[in-house]
Amino acid sequence: MPKGKGKKKQKEKTTDDGAGSGAVLMFSGPSQIVDDTDSICSSIPDSVLSDESFDDSADSSSDTELQFQVSEALDNLADKNSRTRMAALNYLNDKLKHKMVGQYIVGRTETLIDTLVRGIKRSQGGERKELLLLASLFPLQFGEDCADITSLLLSVLVPIIMDNSVSPPERSMAISTLTLCTFLLCHDMKLVEDIMHHCESLCSSCKIDLIVSAAIKGWSLLLSILPIHMIPAILTRQTPILTKVLESASDLSLKISSGQALSLLFELTRECNEDLLECEEAEVACAVVQSLASESNRYSGRKERTQQRASFRDFSQAIESGYVPERSIKFGSESLQLDSWARLIQYNVLTELLATGCRTHLMNNGLVRDIFQLGPPVLPYLETKATKIERKLINAASAKWRSQARGKQRDKRCVL
Structure with missing residues (x-):
């Protein structure tokens, strides 16, 4: 075959496979279409490219910076881009587990509840599970300030729980969220009994182990307060x-x-x-x-x-x-005695939700301490650092003691 024709075909093949000046590339985010004539980075918001605005640097930052991060994450819950919403959800869930950040959300509780209810109703998959987790953590820090969340979630979560077309992880998470919010905030025993009836219905009719297990755990949690x-x-x-x-x-x-x-x-x-x-x-x-x-x-x-x-x-x-298999949980200078099946089940539910953040909530969360009758939070002992002169005196005394100890051990023989 002549060289000229081969080169021509090769050139045509490259043009067909590559993205021409008018081609359209699909970005990994949903509904993101980027024209390749522009820089991809310039076409994507910073919050979509990375989750740097929601990283763990806030752990070592000042309270002002943490408040700014929390406020920004709350704003991004209503963002149109799914990656931005997921980054905000992950950040808020992590902070609500491991820190007491309720004071930074005061005044925005109604907006957050409305966002949660609408988001759970519309979303699905991973985003819905993160929203359900946030709905569980939110009342744990606010208590009675968000007492309306149970009745609002009831109308949204019960259809999800009973819908066989919804995935089992989402249904089990919805059961856990509804029963925990009811346990924390609801004082209407008629409503508690109604939710327990829903759990009992799942126990007798559902054949999926994950859903039945969540229903029994939630039912047991509500049984402990009847x-x-x-x-x-x-x-x-x-x-x-x-x-x-x-x-x-x-x-x-x-x-x-x-x-x-x-x-x-x-x-x-x-x-x-x-x-x-x-x-x-x-x-x-x-x-x-x-x-x-x-x-x-x-x-x-x-x-x-x-x-x-x-x-x-x-x-x-x-x-x-x-x-009752009695257990003692130590945290800081305090300890929690699990001396009944009711307390043991309540503690297990909280540890499943909070994981490593359970210790922080036992020490500082007033609602959690009320559940286990621990009284008001204990102020931590503030240790003062020794001054330079005090450290010098301590080191000198230690050196003197070491010299005396060595002298007693030596063989003091005279050299003639």
């Missing part, structure tokens, strides 16, 4: 459902959630009237829990079998004799 006179009816209604879940469940997390729920239910029943535990439903539940405490299925791993047997031995003793 008036004692409501317990007998719940014992009769819910014990067979939890027993059936235990018999059919293959997921260890679901089994443990059900075992904890039964332990709490029997603990509260003993406080109400121990004679109620003589019913047939309680005996069947006790037998199922005992069988799981000694189960040795080969299809599950060794670690999983060990954890199941250890957990269900505790549940079996709790159901039979009211046993």
Whole structure:
């Protein structure tokens, strides 16, 4: 083939494959179209290119800078670009977990609640899960100042929870958010009971382990704050459902959630009237829990079998004799005693939500301290640094002591 024609074809191929002057490139962000005649960087906002405006540098910055960062993140929750919104959500969730930043959001609570409700309704996937996490963390720092959030979220979250077309992680997160907000803020026991009925419906009808486990955890959390006179009816209604879940469940997390729920239910029943535990439903539940405490299925791993047997031995003793595995959680100069199944379940829910930030909230969050009856926050002891003269005297005394100790150990022989 002649060289000229080959060169011509090669040139035409390059022109077809490359982006011409009028070509359009798709940017990774949603609905972002960038003309290649312009610089890509000049066409994209700084907040989209990187998350530098929401990095952890605020941890070491002054309160003024932190307040500015929080305010900017709140503004960006309503941004049109999804990456900007996600960066703002990640930043706010991280700060609400590990710092007390409620004072920086005072005056904007109504706007934030409205943004959360609209965002949860419209979004989906990862953004919806981050919004649900923010909706869980928000009332933890504001308490009664955002008491309306439960009733507003109820109308949005219940349809999501009951919609089979929504992904299981989103539905389970919605259950956790709704039950936690109700636990923290709701004083209407009728509303609490209605939400518990939704959880019970999922326990008996849903076949997805992740959703059923979240429903049982949320149900247990709300059960821990119910008036004692409501317990007998719940014992009769819910014990067979939890027993059936235990018999059919293959997921260890679901089994443990059900075992904890039964332990709490029997603990509260003993406080109400121990004679109620003589019913047939309680005996069947006790037998199922005992069988799981000694189960040795080969299809599950060794670690999983060990954890199941250890957990269900505790549940079996709790159901039979009211046993509670007491734990002491130390933080700073204080300690938290988990001496009931109610407290243990409440603490587990908070640690799942806050992770490493739980210690900060136990020390400084008034609402969390009220839940566990820890009293007002304890002021940290302020240590004063020794002056230069004091350090000199301490070093001189140490040097003198070392010299004397060495002298006693030496062999002081005279040289003739």
